[in-house]
Amino acid sequence: MNDILNVKNLKVYYYTRKGVVKGLDDVSFSLREGETLGLVGESGCGKTTLGMGLLRMPNPPGKIVSGEINIDGENIVPLKESVLRKRVRWEKISMVFQGAMNSLTPVYTIKKQMMETLQTHREMEEEKAFAIIKKYLNQVGLSEDVLKRYPHELSGGMKQRVVIATALFLEPKVVIADEPTTALDVVVQAQIINLLKNLKKDLNLSFIFITHDLATVAEVADRIMVMYAGKIAEIGENYHIYGPQGPAHPYTKGLLGATPRLHKKVEELAFIPGVPPDLLNPPNGCRFHERCPVAFDRCKVEEPPLKEIEPGHFAACWRCFDE
Numbered sequence: 100m101n102d103i104l105n106v107k108n109l110k111v112y113y114y115t116r117k118g119v120v121k122g123l124d125d126v127s128f129s130l131r132e133g134e135t136l137g138l139v140g141e142s143g144c145g146k147t148t149l150g151m152g153l154l155r156m157p158n159p160p161g162k163i164v165s166g167e168i169n170i171d172g173e174n175i176v177p178l179k180e181s182v183l184r185k186r187v188r189w190e191k192i193s194m195v196f197q198g199a200m201n202s203l204t205p206v207y208t209i210k211k212q213m214m215e216t217l218q219t220h221r222e223m224e225e226e227k228a229f230a231i232i233k234k235y236l237n238q239v240g241l242s243e244d245v246l247k248r249y250p251h252e253l254s255g256g257m258k259q260r261v262v263i264a265t266a267l268f269l270e271p272k273v274v275i276a277d278e279p280t281t282a283l284d285v286v287v288q289a290q291i292i293n294l295l296k297n298l299k300k301d302l303n304l305s306f307i308f309i310t311h312d313l314a315t316v317a318e319v320a321d322r323i324m325v326m327y328a329g330k331i332a333e334i335g336e337n338y339h340i341y342g343p344q345g346p347a348h349p350y351t352k353g354l355l356g357a358t359p360r361l362h363k364k365v366e367e368l369a370f371i372p373g374v375p376p377d378l379l380n381p382p383n384g385c386r387f388h389e390r391c392p393v394a395f396d397r398c399k400v401e402e403p404p405l406k407e408i409e410p411g412h413f414a415a416c417w418r419c420f421d422e
């Protein structure tokens with residue numbers, strides 16, 4: 100499978116009054132055509148920073164400091180904002196923002212909001228725009244009837260479908276979905292997951308699925324990328340993380356240990372002691388060493404690289420390397 104997205108040494112820093120927050124620090128990975136890459140990690144580990152960075156619109160005061168974002172073979176980091184707007188953002192890569200379904204404008208009908216979004220990005224007559232809107236409403240399983248309604252007249256699941264349809268209007272190849280099922284009840288969560296799976300198949304989309312929920316990501320993702328403190332801790336195929344052998348990195352092990360599972364009776368859920376480090380002043384060596392149950396001296400002083408430990412499975416941990 101070809102790579103549709105290839106990210107090299109990407110750094111996104113926030114220049115705050117207190118100092119520089121290294122929200123994303125030297126991250127490299129690729130996304131294959133037609134795959135779903137699940138991006139997981141605790142709150143504050145850099146998931147949204149990565150998602151917004153890939154669209155080249157980091158939240159202020161964030162800036163892309165260095166690195167490459169190659170989409171379909173083109174590095175978009177040096178492109179002018181006008182070029183990005185014209186032919187990259189939403190056209191090649193788009194995003195379902197975290198909490199977007201709650202940001203629909205309450206005083207506009209769904210038709211007005213969808214029409215406005217589409218016509219802002221592409222000049223077209225109302226009739227043509229309407230045909231596209233109907234096509235994508237259909238694609239996400241909504242009837243035209245929703246068009247005349249206001250957001251408060253729709254359920255959470257319907258609003259999320261509207262947001263997903265809107266992200267697809269300009270036929271992007273890569274879609275980043277940031278916590279698309281959070282705040283939905285479990286039945287609706289399952290419906291949205293199935294929808295995303297079907298869209299991926301029908302439209303040959305590639306997804307980056309951001310979540311802190313390891314159970315959901317196991318269900319949707321072909322590969323899993325685990326982030327910790329602005330860096331990648333582990334990347335592997337779904338079976339590398341969830342298979343019988345289990346993950347390699349102590350952080351991923353900790354995350355999985357802290358996830359309730361239906362088929363396993365546990366006396367007490369494990370947890371990872373402490374909190375993620377302050378990215379204004381991250382620790383030396385491995386950023387996880389202060390919370391790691393198997394850390395040794397080297398981890399405190401030398402940062403482990405992200406290294407292939409078996410075909411297609413990478414981890415950044417001195418304990419995982421045969422040395």
Ligand SMILES: Nc1ncnc2c1ncn2[C@@H]1O[C@H](COP(=O)(O)OP(=O)(O)OP(=O)(O)O)[C@@H](O)[C@H]1O
Pocket residue numbers: 113115120121122140141142143144145146147148149158159160161311377378
């Ligand atoms: N606008 C901002 N200004 C300053 N620092 C920020 C900003 N946005 C994020 N950060 C910092 O960047 C780091 C990564 O945050 P980010 O929001 O990307 O994490 P996340 O994994 O998406 O968290 P969550 O799951 O809570 O959304 C954190 O240390 C956070 O405090």
